[in-house]
Every structure is written in C-alpha cells, then in structure tokens.
Amino acid sequence: xxxxxESGPGLVKPSETLSLTCSVSGGSVSDYYWxxxxxxxxxxxxxxxxxxxSGSTSYNPSLKSxxxxxxxxxxxxxxxxxxxxxxxxxAVYYCARPTEKATTPYAFDIWGQGTLVTVSS
Amino acid sequence: xxxxxxxxxxLSLSPGERATLSxxxxxSVSSTYLAWYQQRPGxxxxxxxxxxxxRATGIPxxxxxxxxxxxxxxxISNLEPEDFAVYYCQQYGDSPRITFGQGTRLEIK
Numbered sequence: 001x002x003x004x005x006e007s008g009p010g011l012v013k014p015s016e017t018l019s020l021t022c023s024v025s026g027g028s029v030s031d032y033y034w035x036x037x038x039x040x041x042x043x044x045x046x047x048x049x050x051x052x053x054s055g056s057t058s059y060n061p062s063l064k065s066x067x068x069x070x071x072x073x074x075x076x077x078x079x080x081x082x083x084x085x086x087x088x089x090x091a092v093y094y095c096a097r098p099t100e101k102a103t104t105p106y107a108f109d110i111w112g113q114g115t116l117v118t119v120s121s
Numbered sequence: 122x123x124x125x126x127x128x129x130x131x132l133s134l135s136p137g138e139r140a141t142l143s144x145x146x147x148x149s150v151s152s153t154y155l156a157w158y159q160q161r162p163g164x165x166x167x168x169x170x171x172x173x174x175x176r177a178t179g180i181p182x183x184x185x186x187x188x189x190x191x192x193x194x195x196x197i198s199n200l201e202p203e204d205f206a207v208y209y210c211q212q213y214g215d216s217p218r219i220t221f222g223q224g225t226r227l228e229i230k
Contacts, residue, residue: 035219045166045209047219060217094165099177106213107156107171109178114165 002027004095004112011118012089018082018117022095029053029071033098033105034078036069038091039114046091050105051078085119092116123148123214125222133230140197142225144210149190154213157186157195160224161206169208170195197227205229 008020022034036048049059051069059067063082071078082089092114098105124147134140144155152173158166168177170186173193183198197204210222 044223045211045221047217047221050218058218062217096165099168099171104154104213105219106154107168107177107211108166109168109171111165111167 002097002110004097004110006093006095006112006115008093008115008117010116011120012085013121014086014119015084018085018089018119019079020081020093020095020115020117021077021079022112023075023077024097025076029073029076029078031101034069034071035096035098035105035108036080037094037096038089039094040088040091045094048080048082048093087119090117090119122217123150123212123220125210125212125220127208127210127222127225129225130223131226131228133228134200135230136200136202138200140195140200140204140227142195142197142208142227144188144193144195144222146191146193146212150193150212150214152189155186155188155193156211157184158209158211159204159206160209161203166209200227202229 003025005023012018030053033050035050051057066083068081094114095112096108097110099107099109126145128143155173157170160166174186185196207224
C-alpha cells in the first residue's frame with residue numbers, strides 16, 4: 001500500500017529556511033493533491049498547504065508569504081520550504097494524501113509518521 | 122475562516138461506556154467536507170469518519186458520525202482501551218482551505 005516518509009533536518013536556526021521532503025512509495029504522486037500539516041508540541045493540527053501533481057498550489061494565508069511547495073514526479077516526492085523560521089515554527093511536520101484522487105482534498109487517510117523540526121539557535 | 126469548536130475539552134469515561142464528542146462550526150459546513158480523526162500519543166492522525174458519517178476503511182462500526190450545517194457529532198460505543206486518545210474534527214472550505222478543531226481528549230476514568 002501507499003506509504004509516505006518525511007525527511008529533512010531536525011534543527012533549523014531562526015531566520016533560516018526549513019526544507020522537508022515527502023517520499024511516496026507504493027503509489028504515484030500523479031493525480032493527487034499532496035498536503036503538509038504541522039502540530040506544535042501539545043497543540044492542535046494546522047494545515048500548511050497543498051500541491052497538486054501538476055504543480056498548482058494552495059497555502060494557508062497565515063503562512064503564505066513564507067511557504068513554497070513543489071512536486072518532483074521523476075523522484076515520486078513532494079516538498080515544502082518555510083522561510084525565515086521562528087521558534088513558533090517548532091512542530092511535528094506531517095505529509096498526507098487525501099482519500100480521493102483528482103478532487104477536492106477534504107479528508108486524509110494516508111499520513112507520514114511525522115518529523116519533529118525544532119527552531120533554535 | 123471557519124472555526125471549529127470541539128467539546129468537551131476532556132471526556133473521562135470507562136471502558137464499555139459510550140462517548141459522544143461534539144464539533145461546532147462558526148458557519149455552515151458541507152457534510153461532504155467534515156471529517157474526524159483519532160490521534161494517539163506519538164502517532165500521526167488516523168482518519169475515522171469522512172463526509173460526516175462515512176467510516177474510513179478498516180474503522181470498526183463502534184465509531185459513527187452524524188450532523189449537518191454547524192453541528193456534528195462523533196460517537197464511540199462500547200469503548201475499548203485503545204480508543205482513549207485525542208479526537209479532532211476537520212473541515213474543508215474557503216480560505217484557509219482546511220481547519221481543525223482544538224481536539225477532545227478521551228481519557229480513562
């Protein structure tokens with residue numbers, strides 16, 4: 001079955017750029033809206049945005065000025081970068097796939113295990 | 122922005138009892154776009170219910186969802202030890218596209 005795996009540095013310095021990749025195995029990145037979420041320690045989930053396999057994107061307005069997402073179909077993976085990070089960006093970051101392809105991503109049944117990113121000098 | 126408010130914040134029950142969790146939206150949400158998740162400590166969220174009342178693959182029928190408009194409910198009958206976790210509702214709509222409630226913690230009494 002389809003599995004997702006996040007990868008990237010676990011520690012980022014304030015004002016620098018956080019970059020994470022989600023590798024898709026057991027399936028193709030084609031035809032889905034690929035999403036990123038985050039969850040600060042002890043807090044609720046927050047949607048960061050999604051990228052369609054074609055490259056179109058939608059971002060949370062609260063992060064839009066600092067976020068970029070992309071898909072690499074040749075590597076079967078997708079990525080997120082968050083610029084000018086601050087300590088409040090410390091969170092577990094998850095990638096996720098919606099239940100249905102090629103349509104509104106309204107529910108998510110496949111998640112990566114999550115990766116903790118700490119913003120600290 | 123659609124704000125989802127979950128209640129209660131914490132629910133203390135015993136195994137075998139029935140749990141009823143509430144999710145109230147600040148404006149009407151299409152039933153198609155309301156989902157529920159379970160999250161155990163250290164784990165990713167697990168989809169339980171989508172389209173307000175449809176169980177996800179592999180979810181036991183002890184879990185059920187209902188509701189429309191601004192009021193949605195997740196019910197869990199005959200609580201098992203593994204059901205004690207945090208539950209989130211989530212909606213898809215306008216900007217931001219996806220929002221979550223603050224969660225309900227279901228704890229063993």
